[in-house]
Amino acid sequence: MPLFKRNPFGHYLFIKKFIIRLFGVVSHGRYRKFNNLNIEGSEILRNLPDKNVLFISNHQTYFADVAAMFHVFNASLSGREDSIKNIGYIWNPKLNVYFVAAGETMKAGLLPKIFAYAGSVSIDRTWRSAGKNVNRQVKNSDISNIGKAIKDGWVITFPQGTTTPFKPIRRGTAHIIKTFKPVVVPIVIDGFRRSFDKKGLSIKRKNVLQSMVIKEPLEIDYDNEEIAEIVTKIEYAIEQHPSFLKVLSPKEAEEYLKEEEELNKQRTFW
Template identity: 75%
Template sequence: MGLFKRNPFGHILILKKWLIRLFGVISHRRFRGFNELQIVGSEIIKDLPDTNVLFISNHQTYFADVVSMFHVFNASLSGRVDSIKNVGYIWNPKLNMYYVAAKETMKAGLLPKIFAYMGSISIERTWRSEGQDINRQVKMSDISSIAKALDDGWVITFPQGTTTPFKPVRKGTAHIIKRYKPVVVPIVIDGFRRSFDKKGLRIKKKNIMQTFEIKAPLEIDYENESFDDIVTKIEYAIEQHPSFLKVLSKKAIKEQEELDKLRKW
């Protein structure tokens, strides 16, 4: 019976462990080889509680963002600080780790279905479906699934719900935070859009500097802060607030391009 122990979503843990091991080894060189992932703040990970932690992040690719987090989190839990050197950390992965993803994305082919088994909380988007803008009610079963995952462990979410930068943060994340009061840890990533294709499966360019910053947990007054207050706090934390947008002069753009060249490895 113990060999086929399952998590709250019915996934067999030993199978999930071997899938994470396999794809962890396969994907490692994408972040330490073809490109080098520069990590900041991973010492925060080992001090987090084992359950009811919500990671919020900006979003650049469908899958590479999450895969990098599995690497960084497991490496940090094994004692590595700001490093994913030596993929041996993936041998004993954290199994109660989940991520929120669009149901239509996770059903689109065999590979996404395998990724889903490794930890997806697949939900129906309320604002977009099959490339069309829509407006439908939030499914309570989706909220219950996120709550179940928080109760069991850690959850990764991309509160903008899209890989397009500077799109508004969805209020659903604020509702989850106020209702379930998780520890909220912001993450800011960059370079993934340049190094991978949109799905995050194919390497588009090599020698791109990828950055991964883990920030201190947000201070949130769960009882008194409004949904709008929490949304604004999230936007600033993941550096997607409109104030981060600014019009650059031609000179500044050229200087930035030169800097990007220098940042290449």
Template identity: 75%
Template sequence: MGLFKRNPFGHILFIKKWLIRILGALTHRRFRGFNELQIEGSDVIKNLPDTHVLFISNHQTYFADVIAMFHVFNASLSGRLDNIKNVGYLWNPKLNMYYVAAKETMKSGLLPKILAYVGSVSIERTWRAEGKDVNRQVKMSDISNIGKALDDGWVVTFPQGTTTPFKPIRKGTAHIIKRYKPVVVPIVIDGFRRSFDKKGLRVKKKNVYQSFEIKEPLQIDYENESIAEIVEKIEYAIEQHPSFLKVIPQKELEEKEALNKKREW
């Protein structure tokens, strides 16, 4: 790799590599120390093609979700099975990995700008801006940039566009799937909302049970399935369909609490 080789967005890969190494070292203990991230499905990651993969996930914090994915994906690619032991897996990280994020979020300070350089495909939200509801047209340049990122590597997106659980899936994700026909891999995370603040930068609580499940790629008929059908498939895959809303029985709550106590130092 040339010292000043750039990705399709103009980012110098040498700089990106060192940013991932440094940020990875600084954040590793958040998922293996303060808390112990429980991973399932690493074998799915190892069997994916190098490009044209779209990860869809539920969303719990602004940044911790994506940071965890950088850890899990790189650990899986380096041969670790469902664990992120020894942060050395980030010495040669996957550099063609991106995530879709709101442009205003990625410009809101020095750290977000650094995280944007690591791999953000920044887009303008069509439904919300500066804390207010809006209604504006999708920018075709944003869609094209997501396609450019897919052509170069892997892209992570959060189809709900918010950290609030059980919000509707944005149809834009389904349109991207129909248009670019990527391999679509669902991810379901839990415990991040309780262990981190909303931005995912500050550890709010320790010894929280964190889970990270990577599911098998979705079977999608890109030509014949409708946008509505793909949206529903996404809702079920990331466990955000309304049918998942239920009153948790007391026995199940007690079992979860007992499991969390076992995890305490």
């Protein structure tokens, strides 16, 4: 690899590699020592193409979810079977991995800016800004940048656009899927909300069983399926369809959602 080679966003790959190595080493114990990350489906990752892949996932923290995926992706591509044991895999990471994130989150402080260099595709949220609800048009440049990332490699997105569970899927994700026709791979995570603070930087509780399940790619008729149909597929695939609340009693479901809302109000947005 040429020393000063850049990715489509102008980022030097040798700097990105250094950042991924550094934070990979720093964060590894959060999923192996303080808590235990249980992985399913790593063999699916090894069968994916090198580019034009979109990962869709539920969301529980700002940064810990993505960091765990970077670990799992690289460990799996290095031959690990549902494990991130032995961190040697981080020495030669996959560099065309990106994640979609709110621009205001990635610009608020030095640490997020460093994280952004590791692969953020920053967008302006159309429904929320500076902690307030807004209603604004999607920027064409945001769509273009997501498409650019998909064409170059693997992209992680959280289609609910929030860490609050069972919130509606943003239709923009379905539009992205119909427009760029990527391989769509669902991921379901759990345990991150219990083990980390909302930002995903501080360990809130130890010895929590975290889980990450990588599912088979979705079957999508890009040309003929309606946006609403794709949205419903996403809801079921990442286990955020309202029907999943039925595993709890009505009272349990109400208390669970109320607790999550209260926690979100108490935690300061980055």
